[in-house]
Amino acid sequence: MSDDDLATVPEPPALLEVRGVTRGFYGVRALNGVDLVVKAGQITGLIGPNGAGKTTLFNCISGLVPPNSGRILFNGEDITGWRPDRVTRRGLVRTFQIARGCPRLTVRENLLLYGADQPGEGVVAALLRTQAMRLREQDLQQRAIEIANRLRLTRELDNKAAGLSGGQKKLLEIGRALMAKPKLVLLDEPIAGVNPSLAREIGDRLRAIVADGISLLLIEHQMDMIARLCDHVIVMAEGRHLTEGTFAAVSADAAVQEAYMGRPRWTS
Ligand SMILES: Nc1ncnc2c1ncn2[C@@H]1O[C@H](COP(=O)(O)OP(=O)(O)OP(=O)(O)O)[C@@H](O)[C@H]1O
Ligand SMILES: [Mg+2]
Known part of the structure; x- marks a missing residue:
């Protein structure tokens, strides 16, 4: 190995690659040929003005909406057009801009509901409960407790999700994603509508998740959060990849400023 090799810092490997993705709705192009790469082991920010296509891209990646091309x-592995459950089983999970938990269930039940490959489903399965299934259930229960702990929701485990604060509901949404043992989590505005101190706490939890080896792709309009958390930032505008780089670089970019011009959603 030469000195040159030693001096080269290895690039993190690509975890997710999006190539030329398009998606239209009733003749309107929401995605116009998106190309981007998300690297492993870091928090990547995905920003852009309202209507840029960020959520639609998450929908295409997670299998909710198939891309047109x-x-x-x-x-x-090529996962284009896969159903959401199959994508999830590979370790790619997303959260929603509007939290989707079941309000009448407890925090624990919400977490268990979204554990990968639910055991004990169906009548036959219930009658034939095997030792392996019992062990798997125990494993899920244990994981739900660990995740609640990690997200500081332990005291809420047996309370109904409906009674959680706005910030705690966001944390539960993240917890449900973690139950699937993901490699990559797509987070759609995880701190929207949350007060600043709770938002900082959610940010700290996200950092801890990455330290555990999970990569994150984060849509967020709160730019102080993007600046503080993201290792790398990708900017979308009008259904396309506009530019990428450090937060400092993209926020100083004239093309980015122009894309946001007159748009209300750049907040700090
Ligand atoms: N199911 C749908 N039916 C019709 N149009 C849609 C649908 N989903 C998205 N769109 C349109 O696609 C475009 C991109 O929307 P998208 O929600 O992906 O933007 P976004 O970047 O997530 O915006 P925001 O920051 O406001 O959440 C918008 O013009 C939107 O109206
Ligand atoms: Mg959106």
Whole structure:
């Protein structure tokens, strides 16, 4: 190995690759040929003005809405057009801009509901409960407790999700994603509508999740959060990748400023 090799810092590997993805709704192009790469082991920010196509891109990646054209590769595997449950089983999970938990269930039940490959489903399965299934259930219960702990929701485990604060509901949404043992979590505005001190706490929890080896792709309009948390930032505008780089670089970019011009959603 030469000195040159030693001096080279290895690039994190690509975890997610989006190539030329398009998606239209009733003749309107929401995605116009998106190309981007998300690297493993870091928090990547995905920003852009309202209507830029960020949520639609999450919908295409996670299998909720198939792209009209283009390819999506996760961990080197082509997952284009896969159903959401199949994508989830590969370790790619998303959260929603509006939290989707079941308000009448407890925090624990909400977490268990979203554990990967639910055991004990169906009548036959219930009658034939095997030792393996019982062990798996125990494992899920344990994981729900660990995740609640990690997200500081332990005291809420047996309370109904409906009674949680806005910030706690956001944390539960993140917890449900973690139950699937993800490699990559797509977070759609995880601190929207949350007060600043709770938002900072959610940010700290996200950092801890990345330290555990999970990568994050984060849509957020609160730019102080993007600045503080993201290792790398990708900017979308009008259904396309506009630019990318450090937060300092993209926020100083004239093309980014122009894309946001007259748009209300750049907040700090
Ligand atoms: N299911 C749908 N039916 C019709 N149009 C849609 C649908 N989903 C998205 N769109 C349109 O696609 C465009 C991109 O919307 P999208 O929600 O992806 O933007 P966004 O970047 O997430 O915006 P925001 O920051 O406001 O959440 C918008 O013009 C939107 O109206
Ligand atoms: Mg959106």
